[in-house]
Amino acid sequence: MTLGQLLLKKALPNYKGEELTKKVLQNKLFEIAQTDPDQYVKSVHEIKKIGDMVSSLHHNMTIGMEDVAPLYIEPRGSTTLDKIKYIKEKVMEHPGSMADMVRSGARGKDYQLASSVLTPVAAYDVHGNELPISFKRGASSGLSPAEYWAKAIEKRYQVAESRTSVVEPGDVAKMLVNTMHGQVVSTEDCGSLTGVPMDPNSPDIIDRYLAIPFAGFPRNTLITREVANKMAKHGGQPIVRSPLTCRAKIGVCQKCMGLSTAGKPYDIGFNIGVRAAQTLSEPLTNLVLQSKHGTRSAAAGGAGGLKGIRQLIEIPKSFLHKAELAQDHEKVKDIEKLEYGGHRVYTDKNEYFVPSGLKVLVKKDQHLKPGDQINEGIPYPPDVLRHKGIIEGRKFLADKLHEVYTNSGIGIDKRYTELLAKSQLNFVKVNNKALYPHIVPGDIVTYGGLEEVMYRKSNPVPVSRALNKRLAVGVLDLPAGHVIDENTIKKLQKYGIGSIDVITDAVHIEPVMKPIETTPLLNPDFLAKLAYRYLKRTLVDDITYTGKSDIKDNHVVQYALGKLDV
């Protein structure tokens, strides 16, 4: 055992397992974080100290002759795959600190080590095409000039790529932070009766609070694994609190956010939006390669990797693998197979184009409701928002983003994508003199602000007498402004809701989705916008339309006045 291993093992109480590699260490820390959060803090601190000590003692690693000693082996196995497997195993037994770093997971991969001590096998050009040259020796025994030149093309490309590949994720990270930085944990409980229905068997349900009583558990029950198991036995889907449906005036509340990985509520004042934006951006660099190579994620039915994430939040007009949604109540008249590929679906009111490679999901004479999916693929997020309302729209965006991350092999706390969906889909266009006497048609307000205005004008009524009225604030998974029909009444009664706040005025609201790059500009707060890009446009627009700012809650102003309490 090395000294480093000994020191690391000391930082983990009672650890007697295998050698600590990056992966083993990560798993062990995750286990400690869940079972003993206090010890987790101590262990992480201890490991960081070891890291600091090692990096200040040794600025470099030493490469000796044994590191570059050529490895001569006769590959064993009957198939090529067996032979490659054998070579990979053998190369991992290679002596030296370079191999140690690969083994521990600190730096480098087995195939990189193999190309140093064995032979590089092949060289590729910038398009990934193999060059017609075979390598007879490894880099450690010296390449011939021809081999060296052939390999140099690939190496130069790799160096350039590693420099430029961080530009794109960096750009996305900036946009995420600017869209999400308002999500501060601001209060203990916002009192929201809205939530998202969730499968009790889903791991994403743990550490959240119950929004509506379910299976004998009261509202605000913390869902532990034990509680979730009991709910699963009961059957059905509980409605749980979520950042998607939080009604806190600023940011989110502790109850809608649930517990942190340390098993505690997030502190009031903690900027969970920035934390989530960083967590969502951090793995993007790894995803660049996947999207460059066009990896498709089958389950999401569309683009995977960074490309998949970008298209969900940037909503380009040419949306890859787009699923058309029915615009209206309509009936399918005809489905035409097109000569040049794809299909055209004709209804009594519209026609839809389905590109080749995507299946048509509707049949002739079928009746469609607005928002029904016409073909395979991913619906365009603004279409979902328009047809299904703001809560369904947010839920769709959060689910799809989570799916792309999961399919790319990255585990992300579902609540982080919910927080992103809430931040991006936070605005509605209002055209209501009754609600907003001073409104200019097309003005945009926050959904939370709208709920508050509607709530002030509402009256509580028993559910049985609420037919055709509108919800003033969201309930269950229904948004504010939802018209109460027979089905809604049945649903509310099923969840034991006796009385609701309704509004009788007509409400003309239209949820708005903009590409993430321009989402921060929808913020009605004039000064908040000035902390972002497009300053000239913001200044001209807001001077023309008399932009306002609530300086009480704005950190930019607080800095300027020197009153920020930090």
Ligand SMILES: [Zn+2]
């Ligand atoms: Zn809340």
